[in-house]
Structure formats: structure tokens, C-alpha cells
Amino acid sequence: MSKISVIYGSTTGTTEAVAARIAAALGASAVNVNDAGDDAFGADLLVLGTPTWGVGDLQDDWAARLDAVRTRFAGRKVAVFGLGDSVGFADTFCVAAETLAAAARDAGATLVGDVLKLDESNESDKTDGRIAEWVAKVKAEAGIQ
């Protein structure tokens, strides 16, 4: 059976809560990037989540750890999701998720699924459906039953 890790950063808890929902849908467990070690980063499929802070910035914990962990993405399947505010920050909506995806790609990961962009501030009613559709696509592309 393939091992899946959901690894997230979250400043005010929104991404943490969504990571738990995505992990449940994947039959995986979610771990904060601050606590993620060899076991989490050694999974066959890494599902990485970050909100966008500042103006298009990576979440603080990801920003602090990315350089130390980016080599862990090499040769792995990686899927990325992001949280943001499409109304208050329309011009930089979920930019950090794209930053994380680019870092994984540049490190030699194979990205599976599109970058999932979620907005719990304005479109929380759409989150369940978006997660279900995305998880199905990620599993199919990653070859997971």
C-alpha cells in the first residue's frame, strides 16, 4: 500500500483544519511542517499545504523550513493545496501554493493533480466538493487505488 503524508503549515488554523479533511479523504495522516521528519517526508505521495500570507508570501513555517526540506521532494510524487482569500487578496490569491509547487517541481518532484486553491473566507460551501474532486484526480494520477 502506498504511504501518503499530508504536510501543512498554518498560522491561524484554517489550513490545519482543511489538511485534516484532505488527509481523511486520502486515508492518510496530516502533520505540521514543523513536526514533519523522515517518516512524513519519506512517503510515496507528499501532499503539501500552505496558506498565503503577507502579499503573496509563503506561510511562515514553510518559509523557515523550505530550504532544509526541498531536497526531500526529489523523485517523489507531490500534490499541493493552498488556502487564501480570493476577495481580499484577488491579485495574490493562493500564490504561496504555486510557490510551493514550483519548489517541488524544481527539486525534481512529479506534480500530481492541479494546485488546489481553497477559500474558506468566501467559498467555504465549495470546499467539500473541491476536495472530493481533487482527491480523486490526485489518486488517479498517482496510481493509488
Ligand SMILES: Cc1cc2nc3c(=O)[nH]c(=O)nc-3n(C[C@H](O)[C@H](O)[C@H](O)COP(=O)(O)O)c2cc1C
Ligand atoms: C494579513 C493577511 C494577509 C493575507 N494575504 C493573503 C494573500 O496575499 N493571498 C491570499 O490568497 N490570501 C491571503 N490572506 C488570507 C489567508 O491566506 C487565509 O485567511 C488563510 O485561510 C489563512 O490560513 P491559516 O489559518 O492556515 O494560516 C491573508 C490574510 C491576512 C490576515
